[in-house]
Amino acid sequence: MITADQILVKQINKAIALNTIYKKKPISRAEIAKVTGLNKSTVSALVDELLAEELIMETGTGESQGGRKPVHLSINKEVGNIIGIDLGVNYILSVLTNFAGEIIWERRISVKKNGNSSLQRIDDLFQLIEEAIKNAPPSVRGVIGIGIGVPGIVNYEQGHILSAPNLCWTDVKLKEIVETRFQVPVFIDNEANAGAIGEKWFGSGKKATDLLYVSAGTGIGAGIVINNEVYRGSQGLAGEIGHMTVELNGIACSCGNHGCWEEYASEKALFRYMQKKTSVESLSVFDLIDLATKGDHAAQEGFKYVGKYLGIGVANLINAFNPEIVIIGNTLPLVGDILMDELRKEVGLRCFASKYYSVKILSSELNMHACAMGAAALVISRLYASPVV
Numbered sequence: 001m002i003t004a005d006q007i008l009v010k011q012i013n014k015a016i017a018l019n020t021i022y023k024k025k026p027i028s029r030a031e032i033a034k035v036t037g038l039n040k041s042t043v044s045a046l047v048d049e050l051l052a053e054e055l056i057m058e059t060g061t062g063e064s065q066g067g068r069k070p071v072h073l074s075i076n077k078e079v080g081n082i083i084g085i086d087l088g089v090n091y092i093l094s095v096l097t098n099f100a101g102e103i104i105w106e107r108r109i110s111v112k113k114n115g116n117s118s119l120q121r122i123d124d125l126f127q128l129i130e131e132a133i134k135n136a137p138p139s140v141r142g143v144i145g146i147g148i149g150v151p152g153i154v155n156y157e158q159g160h161i162l163s164a165p166n167l168c169w170t171d172v173k174l175k176e177i178v179e180t181r182f183q184v185p186v187f188i189d190n191e192a193n194a195g196a197i198g199e200k201w202f203g204s205g206k207k208a209t210d211l212l213y214v215s216a217g218t219g220i221g222a223g224i225v226i227n228n229e230v231y232r233g234s235q236g237l238a239g240e241i242g243h244m245t246v247e248l249n250g251i252a253c254s255c256g257n258h259g260c261w262e263e264y265a266s267e268k269a270l271f272r273y274m275q276k277k278t279s280v281e282s283l284s285v286f287d288l289i290d291l292a293t294k295g296d297h298a299a300q301e302g303f304k305y306v307g308k309y310l311g312i313g314v315a316n317l318i319n320a321f322n323p324e325i326v327i328i329g330n331t332l333p334l335v336g337d338i339l340m341d342e343l344r345k346e347v348g349l350r351c352f353a354s355k356y357y358s359v360k361i362l363s364s365e366l367n368m369h370a371c372a373m374g375a376a377a378l379v380i381s382r383l384y385a386s387p388v389v
């Protein structure tokens with residue numbers, strides 16, 4: 001009789017084999033056995049199953065080491081597609097990827113910043129998902145799943161948005177809503193967690209075991225990766241560092257507190273600072289980035305101001321977590337060294353821990369795709385962790 005434990009062990013081994021093929025492709029059966037420590041007959045049986053499910057494919061042969069030529073195995077990229085969504089405050093970005101996480105289609109739409117109801121925004125989201133599905137090439141499994149990154153506090157297991165102050169959303173059961181409409185598995189996560197996962201799977205964080213991803217856009221959030229896993233805390237609320245207090249009697253924040261970090265180091269802070277110097281009524285953050293990179297003094301000063309405050313918070317985070325790398329993502333780092341130099345300077349001045357090791361502080365390699373790519377990785381990682389799903 002086969003026990004539940006045996007089924008679980010087999011599922012874990014299958015996930016290990018699939019992950020190894022993804023990371024080391026092309027790879028032979030013998031090499032998988034060597035890398036994973038699984039015995040050759042187990043690997044052979046698992047590979048046969050993965051081939052039958054069309055999740056992997058044979059892609060030629062390697063050099064013979066005396067016996068038969070080893071058969072190369074790779075991920076079957078075309079077996080199905082994944083949709084990754086970055087549900088921003090004033091935009092929605094949708095990417096369609098193949099099974100290996102390569103973007104094959106994308107579209108970004110602007111949405112009104114204020115005043116549009118959750119219903120209107122969900123309608124926009126549905127339209128983008130429908131468009132992504134239409135653009136998916138025919139495949140064995142079709143669209144495998146949808147991942148969505150949201151700027152707010154999310155119960156990851158339930159896919160339930162508890163509060164997203166910058167979207168004016170509370171208590172939205174988004175997973176249920178999207179699954180009911182599209183009938184595929186849906187995964188919802190905080191946008192900074194999604195960004196961290198995106199960087200870990202596809203970007204600057206591929207080789208890091210412990211990393212921090214700081215999303216500096218309309219607000220600030222952080223994705224914390226410890227020992228290769230996103231740290232979610234006891235209730236899944238970890239990473240809300242945009243709301244750590246940096247000024248005792250500071251500016252009132254939408255969360256109810258005063259002096260929150262994001263009031264000093266986000267787009268909100270940039271616009272507030274710029275408004276004191278010049279008229280920025282009709283400008284977007286991208287206009288300000290453009291101005292600053294073309295040498296506009298006021299815009300450069302604005303980015304230096306938020307860069308300094310970003311550095312203060314990042315110094316605190318490095319002291320707390322001792323990460324290998326800190327990746328700064330979302331809109332603000334798009335301005336480049338103007339902001340990043342100021343940020344690094346502030347960390348150098350304030351951080352205690354970083355004096356004793358070299359911590360890399362980088363701007364995101366995936367840029368504005370980090371969250372959407374991470375959202376797609378939520379689906380891919382679940383699939384790779386449990387290939388029978």
Ligand SMILES: [Zn+2]
Binds near residue numbers: 257260
């Ligand atoms: Zn706050």
